[in-house]
Amino acid sequence: MAAIPSPREQWYVVHVLAGQEQKVRDNILRRIETEEMGDYVFEVLVPTERVSEVKRGKKTETSRKFFPGYVIANMHLLDEDNRLVDRTWYFIKETTGVINFAGTRDKPIPMREREVESMLAQIKEREENVKPKIVFQVGDSVRVADGPFEGQTGIVEEIDPEAGKLRVSVTIFGRAAPVDLGYWQVEKA
Secondary structure (H helix, E strand, O other), rough: OOOOHHHHHHHEEEEOOOOHHHHHHHHHHHHHOEEEEEEEOOEEEEOEEEEEEEEEEEEEEEEEOOOOOEEEEEEEEEEOOEEOOOOHHHHHHHOOOEEEEOOOOOOOOOOOOOHHHHHHHHHHHHHHOEEEEOOOOOOOOEEEEEOOOOOOOEEEEEEEEEEEEEEEEEEEOEEEEEEEEEHEEEOOO
16 A cells, blocks of 8 residues: 555545536535644645637637536545544535545545646646637638638648647638648637
C-alpha cells in the first residue's frame, strides 16, 4: 500500500448531479465557513475551459465544464493510518447534489501526485486558451461567417486543431481555391 499523502496533498474526485457542479462547489465553500471546515477542506474546483463559437455571424466565448458531473476537491479525508476522517467524509457526503466519491465503493482513494499535477496543468491551460466549440471533419460543407469570403460556402479540406484553423475550398471567379480560416470564422452549412 502506498503512503497516504499528507492532508494538504490529498485530492479527490467527487461525483455530483450533472449540471449541479457549480452549485455543489458554492454550497461546499459556503458550508466551509459556517461549519468551520477550513482545516479539512482546502480547495474545490469545477474545471472549465473557454470555448469560442460563431452564432449569427458574431464570435462568442462561453465557459464549458470538461469533467461534467464531477468536482475536484483538495481535502483531508484519510489520516496517516488510512482511516477515513469522519468529519470530512460526512461533510462532503451530506452536501446537496453529491452522489459519491468517484471510483470507489467503500473508501475513497486520493489521486496520485502525477495525476493531480497533470490535472492542475490541464485546468490552467484550458482556462488560458480558448478552444473552438465546433469540431469539423474533412469533407464538411461550411459557410464563411467572417472575413473577405463572408457568405461563401466551401468544403473543409484540412484541419489543424492545434492552431484552430481549417483549409476550406471556396469558389472564387468560378474556380476552387483553398483558403485558410480560423474555426471561429466558419459555421456548418
